Amino acid sequence: MPERQNPAIKDPELYEKLRDDGASKGKAARISNAAAKQGRSKIGEKGGESGSYDDWTVAELRGRAKEIGLSGYSDKRKSELISMLRNS
Incomplete structure (x- = not known):
């Protein structure tokens, strides 16, 4: 029996690709629906660049x-915290 697609998902192909890449259901739905509405190239322009963990304080990490x-x-050094966050 074929899997039923959620009718709220406007770009199921992109949704499935994002889910395969590890995005949550909500995030994948938001991105795929925005891409369907505004166009994939427009959505790609919106993405920003997050700051490097190396610039964060230990408290922020x-x-x-x-x-x-x-x-x-709680007992990790900065480099260990960065490694934990990057590998989670």
Whole structure:
């Protein structure tokens, strides 16, 4: 039996690609629907560049680790925190 697509997803091909790349269902839906409405090239222009973890303070890195649900970060050095965040 073929899988039923959610009718709220306007670009199912892009949605599935994003899901395969690890995006959450919500994020994949937002991006694919925006791409269907405005065009894929327009959405690609919107993306920004996030700052480097190397520029963050240890307190900011610990806050981010807590925010995304990592554990065991409280006694880590800056380089170890960065590695944990990049590999999570």
